[in-house]
Amino acid sequence: MSNIKESKAEAGTSMTSNKRLLRVDQVWSRKDRQIHFIKSASAKTKQDRFSRYSLVVRRIIDRKGALSSVEVDIKSPKLTGILINIFKNVEGLRLTRSIPMLDVRTFFYARGGLEESLQEESSKDLPDKDLIEDIRTALAFLDEECESTTANLKSLLPHGDIMFDHLWAIFPPHSVLYSSTNALQQPRALGFSSARYTKGPSGEEVFLVSARMIHHSGDKPGWAMETFQIRAFEGSQKIRSLPIYPLQFHSDPDGVRLELLARGHVYLELAEKPTCKDYRDLAVKSVDRNRINGPPRGPPGIPPGMLPPGMQQPTEHTGELEDRFDATGRIMVDPVAFSKHKPNSLLLEPRVTQPVDTKKLTDDEIMLCNYKLFGFSFRAKEWGAFAVSQTTEVAWNESAFDRLILDDKKRRMIRVLIESHRTDDMVFEDIVSGKGQGLVGLLSGSPGVGKTLTAEAVAELSRRPLYIISAGELGVNILATDDRLSMALEITRRWGCVLLIDEADVFLHKRDIADLNRNALVSLFLRRLEYFQGIMILTTNRNEDIDEAFKSRIHFKFHYPPLDAKSRFTLWKDFLGHIPSDITISDLSDEELQALAEHPLNGREIKNAVSCAASIVRSTQEPMTITLLKDILGSLFDDCDQYNKSL
Numbered sequence: 008m009s010n011i012k013e014s015k016a017e018a019g020t021s022m023t024s025n026k027r028l029l030r031v032d033q034v035w036s037r038k039d040r041q042i043h044f045i046k047s048a049s050a051k052t053k054q055d056r057f058s059r060y061s062l063v064v065r066r067i068i069d070r071k072g073a074l075s076s077v078e079v080d081i082k083s084p085k086l087t088g089i090l091i092n093i094f095k096n097v098e099g100l101r102l103t104r105s106i107p108m109l110d111v112r113t114f115f116y117a118r119g120g121l122e123e124s125l126q127e128e129s130s131k132d133l134p135d136k137d138l139i140e141d142i143r144t145a146l147a148f149l150d151e152e153c154e155s156t157t158a159n160l161k162s163l164l165p166h167g168d169i170m171f172d173h174l175w176a177i178f179p180p181h182s183v184l185y186s187s188t189n190a191l192q193q194p195r196a197l198g199f200s201s202a203r204y205t206k207g208p209s210g211e212e213v214f215l216v217s218a219r220m221i222h223h224s225g226d227k228p229g230w231a232m233e234t235f236q237i238r239a240f241e242g243s244q245k246i247r248s249l250p251i252y253p254l255q256f257h258s259d260p261d262g263v264r265l266e267l268l269a270r271g272h273v274y275l276e277l278a279e280k281p282t283c284k285d286y287r288d289l290a291v292k293s294v295d296r297n298r299i300n301g302p303p304r305g306p307p308g309i310p311p312g313m314l315p316p317g318m319q320q321p322t323e324h325t326g327e328l329e330d331r332f333d334a335t336g337r338i339m340v341d342p343v344a345f346s347k348h349k350p351n352s353l354l355l356e357p358r359v360t361q362p363v364d365t366k367k368l369t370d371d372e373i374m375l376c377n378y379k380l381f382g383f384s385f386r387a388k389e390w391g392a393f394a395v396s397q398t399t400e401v402a403w404n405e406s407a408f409d410r411l412i413l414d415d416k417k418r419r420m421i422r423v424l425i426e427s428h429r430t431d432d433m434v435f436e437d438i439v440s441g442k443g444q445g446l447v448g449l450l451s452g453s454p455g456v457g458k459t460l461t462a463e464a465v466a467e468l469s470r471r472p473l474y475i476i477s478a479g480e481l482g483v484n485i486l487a488t489d490d491r492l493s494m495a496l497e498i499t500r501r502w503g504c505v506l507l508i509d510e511a512d513v514f515l516h517k518r519d520i521a522d523l524n525r526n527a528l529v530s531l532f533l534r535r536l537e538y539f540q541g542i543m544i545l546t547t548n549r550n551e552d553i554d555e556a557f558k559s560r561i562h563f564k565f566h567y568p569p570l571d572a573k574s575r576f577t578l579w580k581d582f583l584g585h586i587p588s589d590i591t592i593s594d595l596s597d598e599e600l601q602a603l604a605e606h607p608l609n610g611r612e613i614k615n616a617v618s619c620a621a622s623i624v625r626s627t628q629e630p631m632t633i634t635l636l637k638d639i640l641g642s643l644f645d646d647c648d649q650y651n652k653s654l
Contacts, residue, residue, distance in 0.1 A: 093120035193378035225346020229359035271373035288397035290334035336386035345381035452567030455609025576604035
């Protein structure tokens with residue numbers, strides 16, 4: 008219980024504005040174990056004593072006699088109303104309590120609003136003199152209390168500088184913050200929430216800034232809070248060099264707003280449902296920290312913003328770290344699937360704490376959408392986080408199907424099957440509902456004859472992403488294989504992929520009474536195949552020994568013989584005709600290409616040779632010649648005696 012003790016403390020009342028400002032010390036008495044307010048003026052009751060003041064400034068003295076903080080009680084209802092309007096929609100303030108109050112730093116942020124209110128009220132025909140006097144009292148208090156801060160800011164801000172002790176002054180409520188300090192170096196905007204000075208893990212002083220953003224951590228989009236730290240520095244520092252700072256100090260704040268608003272709309276569109284995109288940049292993945300030799304990592308439980316530069320935060324469950332990888336190619340943006348397959352990933356942090364209705368967001372909120380979304384890279388076969396700004400519409404290459412070295416009759420048949428399946432209209436329903444609704448193809452032949460290329464062309468023609476998994480990835484343990492196959496089929500179903508199971512010999516091989524585990528794998532695969540509803544391509548290097556049960560479940564089956572000279576000539580001409588336009592090719596005659604085609608290379612080897620030659624030509628800035636191609640072939644395949652002799 009508080010007690011009011013009279014005192015003759017000097018200068019307890021400010022004389023700056025008709026004695027409307029009162030200063031008191033809130034002191035804990037060890038003698039009677041109560042809080043006392045010590046001031047210079049006397050009064051009969053607590054209410055009478057304080058009601059005549061507009062502001063009561065309380066210095067909070069702790070039990071050790073040290074100054075703990077300074078708080079300002081707003082006694083004027085009219086001034087309280089002005090402050091409530093200034094700090095409208097700012098959460099966590101104490102202006103609506105029975106005794107409205109603010110700390111000095113928060114009061115400092117009200118200066119601009121108070122000056123505008125004073126000008127507005129003074130310009131009225133019948134101004135409220137009491138309100139004008141209250142506002143002047145508040146401004147006089149700020150002039151007196153924050154004199155040093157105001158003077159330093161006037162000196163520093165015109166040059167874009169700030170001192171560590173004054174950082175708090177440039178982070179007012181309502182401010183939009185800017186940062187590009189992230190693994191993908193993407194610009195982002197966040198809404199200021201709070202800031203404070205504190206001690207870091209090593210005892211150094213830091214300034215922590217908490218800001219909110221719209222984030223998708225696997226359930227649905229919503230508000231999430233992220234913390235940034237600014238380590239103490241000597242003297243002044245450029246505001247734009249800070250890891251996070253108010254957007255108003257950016258060199259082009261209006262341009263940034265437009266850019267981030269446009270990106271925010273893309274973010275919300277991508278977050279609605281699984282979406283296939285083309286991507287050309289690095290992405291971020293979570294990896295086991297035990298596989299990385301790097302700087303020391305902080306223990307679990309330390310807020311990410313508290314970690315000094317070079318130290319990363321492992322998750323409490325898996326000890327994961329962020330790592331970058333090249334994700335150029337086709338990706339699937341799907342935060343929900345990411346969280347399902349990587350539920351403990353550090354990338355999901357911070358978690359959404361307040362879901363939002365994305366249809367009701369304002370432009371000022373949309374620009375606060377995160378810079379990244381989660382999904383899967385088909386080329387890298389990695390789950391990760393992708394920069395929203397680096398996603399583009401998929402450029403489906405339907406002409407890839409026409410480039411296949413395939414019999415015209417077979418080509419037409421596949422095209423008709425694919426286009427019919429694309430409509431999703433079942434021409435024939437199995438007796439058992441849900442069975443037999445997939446389109447399954449089997450491609451056999453030696454490596455490099457076009458099996459994988461056919462699957463890629465089928466995916467492009469059907470305008471579906473290609474999800475590739477090898478039999479080796481599925482394994483041979485029956486339980487583990489069942490789980491992995493179930494995951495692959497679920498992903499294929501959810502994303503509408505074309506599924507390519509490469510080197511599927513172990514699942515296609517004839518069952519043998521002497522090999523029970525293989526029999527179980529074949530039976531498992533047959534059962535999954537029975538209810539598969541998408542497009543699946545199986546490849547095998549062994550055309551024989553295929554179990555009879557698969558014949559009734561495969562819609563088309565092609566065998567690719569070894570490439571002949573005519574096929575190799577077509578491939579050489581095709582690959583050379585599709586190299587980048589910045590590479591110069593000297594005129595290569597059909598005779599020279601025919602000579603190359605005589606060498607016993609498969610399609611993959613021809614493609615690698617052309618790719619290697621293109622890289623060398625781009626580096627040397629010389630045209631691609633037949634001599635260069637022969638030299639490269641000799642280097643790439645110097646272990647092939649037959650090839651070297653042919654050269």
